[in-house]
Amino acid sequence: MSAKKKSKTEAEEIPAGVVDQVAEIYGEIEKAEEEIQVEVHKLMHKLEQKKIPLLKKRNAVLAKIPNFWLNSFKAYAIELVTEEDLKAISHLTDFMVEPGPTDDESKFIFTFGKNPYFNNKQIIKTVKVEDDTPTEYVNTPIEWKAGQNFLEKAAKPSGDAKKDKKRQAEDEDSEGKGLFRFLVAETPEDPELYELINALNHIFDLGPRMMLGLEEEDEDGDDDDGEIDLGEDSGDE
Numbered sequence: 001m002s003a004k005k006k007s008k009t010e011a012e013e014i015p016a017g018v019v020d021q022v023a024e025i026y027g028e029i030e031k032a033e034e035e036i037q038v039e040v041h042k043l044m045h046k047l048e049q050k051k052i053p054l055l056k057k058r059n060a061v062l063a064k065i066p067n068f069w070l071n072s073f074k075a076y077a078i079e080l081v082t083e084e085d086l087k088a089i090s091h092l093t094d095f096m097v098e099p100g101p102t103d104d105e106s107k108f109i110f111t112f113g114k115n116p117y118f119n120n121k122q123i124i125k126t127v128k129v130e131d132d133t134p135t136e137y138v139n140t141p142i143e144w145k146a147g148q149n150f151l152e153k154a155a156k157p158s159g160d161a162k163k164d165k166k167r168q169a170e171d172e173d174s175e176g177k178g179l180f181r182f183l184v185a186e187t188p189e190d191p192e193l194y195e196l197i198n199a200l201n202h203i204f205d206l207g208p209r210m211m212l213g214l215e216e217e218d219e220d221g222d223d224d225d226g227e228i229d230l231g232e233d234s235g236d237e
Contacts, residue, residue, distance in 0.1 A: 045103035052098055059094055062208055069095050072207045073179075077199040084150040085179040091115035097204040100126055108200055110183075117150070119143040125183055127197060134188035134197065142184060151180055 062068050069092045073081055081089070094111035108125040112118075120143050128136035142149075182193045209215040 042103050045099050048099045055096065058208065059096065063093065068208075068211070069093075069203075072203050072211055075211065076203050076207055077179075077196070080177045080179075080196045080199050082178045082181075088112075088115065088117050088150075088180065091117075095204060097201060100128070102128075104128055104130060106201075116145065117148045118145060123183055127188070134194060137185060137188055139184065139186065142180075151178075151184065 067090065070086065070090050073086065073089050091112045091114070092110060093113045094109075096107075096109040096111075098107045098109065099105070100107050105126055105128050108127065110123045110125075112121060112123070120140065122140070123142060124140045126138035127134050128138075147153075177192065177196065179196065182196050185193060188194075206215060
């Protein structure tokens, strides 16, 4: 059997310093690629701003559909919200996701009609992300009406043992989820809420197309990107 043929670099001597020179150039190439990615990210952020008027135009048409956003949450985030969330979401009249002032920020804008829970017409949550992980939140304070803060009510015992036991079971079932829990969270320390951020982006971007039959889901209920696998229930409260 003949000996294995050596590669050219094995058979011939590499001139002194060549390896170091090539390694240095590759270092410069990697630095250039990082700079390109930064510039691409900035350009994408700028171009995303151009979509806002069209998305608002889309939402104005969607507003003609009764309970559209409530049914979207039921269809694509039912495992991530609570029953109390859904009662408040039933008063949601508009939902927008917009790029923030910098290219690493997104604004989640919830517009509500008159409701028994809070006085805010709009609640805005700004999320700053680095390396696909939330690093900072900026919240609109929720102006709860007297006795209607259901986040506080869930934490307080009622004095009725039977009701408290039932509430405790419900709290355990809803642990780690909740739209309003996310809206009032001041720091992104709870990774269980990260999935909700993905779901909100999904509801805003792909949700309308899928709810209206403009984009199909596969047999498992996933969208074409396969990012979220959530239950579907479009029934009313």
